[in-house]
Amino acid sequence: MLKPVFADAATAIKKEFPTPNQVVLGELDCDANGEISSRYHISKYPTLKLFRNGRVAKREYRGQRSRDAFQNFIKQQLQDPITALEQLDDVKTKLDEKKRNMIAFFNRKDSADYMTYQRVASSLRDDCAFYAGIGETFRPEMTGGNNILFRPPRTKDQDMLYLGALTNFDLLHTWSYDKCVPLIREITFENGEELTEEGLPFVILFHKPEDSATVATFNQIVSRELIHEKGSVNFLTADGTKFTHPLHHLGKQPKDLPLLAIDSFRHMYLFPDISKLGIPGVLKQFIADLHSGKLHREFHHGPDPTAAPSKPTQGKVESSEEQKKEEASIPPESTFVKLKPSENRYTLLKDEL
DSSP states (O other): OHHHHHHHHHHHHHHHOOSTTTSOOOOOOTTTOHHHHHHTTOOEESOOOOEETTEEOSSOOOSOOSHHHHHHHHHHHTSOOEEEEOSTTHHHHTSOTTSOEEEEEESOTTSHHHHHHHHHHHHTTTTOEEEEEESGGGGGGOTTSSEEEEEOTTOSSOOEEOOSOTTOHHHHHHHHHHHHSOSEEEOOTTTHHHHHHTOOOEEEEEEOTTOHHHHHHHHHHHHHHOGGGBTTBEEEEEETTTOHHHHHHTTOOGGGOOEEEEEOSSBEEEOSOGGGTTSTTHHHHHHHHHHHTHHHHHHHHOSOOOSSOOOOOTTOOOOHHHHHHHHHTSOOBOSSGGGSOOGGGOSEEGGGO
């Protein structure tokens, strides 16, 4: 149903943006290209993902599925992501202190430095606010030449200076991504919907407010072993004395904290033994089991077979006791999915095929 609409949009967009490779609409047969499908964790058909400068955006396209909606979306994506600063005082008055801000100063707008900064801003426009001051007005900020600063939220005197080559896109992108998208974030009632909208499964450590030791262990193991998962899952911490509803769905109470769980937006999977959180490879395997579908399979059908042959299921007549065990194995439903856009936009879930 979507394919002819998408093709129509591609034709219209090509006419509006004729510059070669400025905008490319593509399609992928996930059955024929399973490796690529797995790399980007495609679990629903059809899925629409945006790539900027060769990198996948965290948020899938969730707008209307019409030619006009696709055209308008592309127009928005091609708007300049950089806000121009007119005078030095703008650094104090124009910036939203609640956001993560990138601030750059350049001699000329047509410089290679600025063009690299613009590409990075395009890639990370959903995560940081980007500003630039150009020319003599900003000479006091350019005693050492063009420069780029990062200003964390709710700070004024903690700017971080980028020290790498300004024309090196990969280096600047990596540095900016690290600043704009922290590896581990705290989920609150205020930012819960925003985090859910990114569409990535949650790996959440529920802890007591005073339990800094478990939080530190979680930070260390994620930073040491799971940086490559950034962009595939969201690593979060949560005050378990406030987020009691998810705990209730897991059959737990605040007295059971700390706990770690994955919310896939379909089910919640409890990390079996929090005392093993700091053991190398254990959390990494838990997340790998999510991506492979093992967590889903085992909760529904019991442990995957190893050396022993699997029991036949086709045509099997289960007793009422066996049925109860099967029902008991089903993991609790997601509690954060209620904040997520409706699944009605998808035709099929991949594991339903």
